[in-house]
Amino acid sequence: MRKLEQTLSGITNSPPPLWLMRQAGRYLPEYKATRAQAGSFMDLCLNPTLAAEVTLQPIRRYGFDAAIIFSDILIIPYALGHKVEFIEGEGPRLSKLPEQFQQWRLELNPKNYQPTCDAIGKTRALLPVETSLIGFCGAPWTVACYMIDGRGGAFRQSKLWAANQPQVLEKLIEILIQASAEYLLAQVQAGANVLQIFDSHAGLLQGEAFKNYVIEPTKQLIALVKAKAPAIKIIGFPRGATGVELEEYATTTGIDAVSLDTHVPLSQAQKIQKIKPVQGLLNPTSLVAGGKTLADETHAILRSLSDGPFIFNLGHGITPDTPPEHVAELVALVRNQTP
Ligand code: 1CP
Numbered sequence: 001m002r003k004l005e006q007t008l009s010g011i012t013n014s015p016p017p018l019w020l021m022r023q024a025g026r027y028l029p030e031y032k033a034t035r036a037q038a039g040s041f042m043d044l045c046l047n048p049t050l051a052a053e054v055t056l057q058p059i060r061r062y063g064f065d066a067a068i069i070f071s072d073i074l075i076i077p078y079a080l081g082h083k084v085e086f087i088e089g090e091g092p093r094l095s096k097l098p099e100q101f102q103q104w105r106l107e108l109n110p111k112n113y114q115p116t117c118d119a120i121g122k123t124r125a126l127l128p129v130e131t132s133l134i135g136f137c138g139a140p141w142t143v144a145c146y147m148i149d150g151r152g153g154a155f156r157q158s159k160l161w162a163a164n165q166p167q168v169l170e171k172l173i174e175i176l177i178q179a180s181a182e183y184l185l186a187q188v189q190a191g192a193n194v195l196q197i198f199d200s201h202a203g204l205l206q207g208e209a210f211k212n213y214v215i216e217p218t219k220q221l222i223a224l225v226k227a228k229a230p231a232i233k234i235i236g237f238p239r240g241a242t243g244v245e246l247e248e249y250a251t252t253t254g255i256d257a258v259s260l261d262t263h264v265p266l267s268q269a270q271k272i273q274k275i276k277p278v279q280g281l282l283n284p285t286s287l288v289a290g291g292k293t294l295a296d297e298t299h300a301i302l303r304s305l306s307d308g309p310f311i312f313n314l315g316h317g318i319t320p321d322t323p324p325e326h327v328a329e330l331v332a333l334v335r336n337q338t339p
Contacts, residue, residue: 004066004132004194007277007309008233008256016302016310017065018334019134020327021237021259022317023058024070028324030057041086042078045071048118055123059131061324062331066132066194069123069187071116073138073198076179077147079112081105096150099161099168108179110186117190124191135192137183139199139236140176140217144169155204162209173217181224188229196235196259197221202249203240210245214238215253222254235259235279239316242268250275262315266304277309282330284314290326298333 001009003017025031034054038044045051055070074092078084081104083095097104124133137143145158161169184195202214222234237259238249250258250272257277260269264281272278286297301312312334318327 002065002130002132002193004134004311005233007311008194008235010277010309012307012309014306015335016306016312017132018312018331019064019066019068020058020318021068021314023062023064023068024054025318026320027318027322027327028057028061041072042084045075046115048115048122051115051119052122052126055119056126058327059127062327064131064331066134067123067127068134068136068196069116069120069192071119071136073136073143073200074146075113075116076108076137076143076176076183079108079110079183080175080179081107081109082147091152092146094146094150096157097147097172099165101168101172106175108182110182113183113186117186120187120190120192124193132193133191134194134196134235135184135187135190136196136198137180139197139202139214139238140173140180140221141205141213142199142201143176143180144172144213145201145204147172155201158201159204162205162213166212169213173213177217177220177224180221184221184225185228188225188232192232194233194235195225196237197255199236199238199241201240202238203242206245210241211248214241214245215248218249218253218255226254233257235311237261237280246272247275257309257311259311259313260315264315266300270304270308273305273308273310277311278305279311280313280315281305282312282314284316284319284322287314287326287330288319288322290323290329294326294329295333298330302334 038050051070074084085093145155148158149155233256235257236255239261259279262283286294
């Protein structure tokens with residue numbers, strides 16, 4: 001069994017398996033070259049050959065234990081017929097969903113997500129056998145945020161829907177649960193070995209709302225996927241969740257491992273690790289800094305979490321200003337080699 005899947009089954013590995021969120025991206029010169037060749041970001045996501053190429057680039061450079069397929073969580077709104085664009089230097093722009101969205105027929109068109117599945121097939125065929133391939137989607141709440149507000153930011157409209165329009169939000173979430181389950185299963189069919197659900201905006205919700213829009217939809221999505229693919233391991237990333245909410249996420253959703261963000265204290269990470277394998281924690285800014293900052297934080301994380309199942313990763317994605325040689329430093333630190 002590959003190292004990542006071993007850890008996800010509860011085995012403690014030393015050194016732990018290592019991969020980084022957004023490991024393919026603008027900090028790598030070879031990514032920038034392929035991106036320029038593809039045209040827009042969406043063109044790159046929808047080109048299976050080039051998407052496979054950028055997925056493989058960080059594996060060739062650093063030999064991570066897992067590759068994550070190059071795509072985006074906004075492929076689901078796109079496959080539901082939404083207009084999705086990425087504006088250079090600004091981020092995504094989507095057609096905003098009105099409260100009367102039932103009149104828009106939101107139907108999942110498999111043709112629109114098929115390029116990601118084709119990229120998975122191509123990547124799996126080219127990856128070293130010992131490297132896991134991770135498929136992913138956004139969690140229903142986080143994807144709903146982009147569909148409701150039409151862009152990244154404070155997600156004011158989405159929070160208002162959660163507070164004032166629970167029935168409308170629930171209908172949208174229900175559509176997203178079904179669509180995401182179909183999409184994740186298609187990725188498994190295409191060759192993904194592990195799945196990750198990104199709930200990047202889970203931290204916008206607390207209490208009852210966290211239960212209704214983060215816990216419940218995640219639980220239903222996992223149940224739908226595991227009903228058809230019982231052996232697949234799923235990592236959940238409820239970014240911004242802390243305290244009892246984070247603990248409830250680990251205990252009740254059926255997730256196999258919890259990815260923890262930079263704000264989770266190591267003492268709480270240790271508590272969560274008693275419930276489920278954990279992943280993450282390194283501050284992406286420490287990777288930009290490198291040197292002693294990076295070494296001290298990496299060692300502190302390793303000291304705290306190496307006695308149980310742990311996947312070394314960042315607390316959030318790599319930033320474009322990260323020097324590629326700092327990533328090599330990190331790999332050496334985690335694998336206990338001299339750089
Ligand atoms: O020009 C570029 O290259 C665009 C930057 C970029 C990249 C590299 C975007 C736009 N998406 C991606 C790829 C991506 N997105 C991956 C690829 C695989 C890898 O990790 O190597 C993944 C897993 C995602 C997931 C994703 N997209 C998330 C969840 C993770 C997270 O960062 O919290 C989110 C929230 C998105 C939306 C999105 N896509 C892109 C941007 C800039 C954003 C964030 C927008 C915002 O809220 O401001």
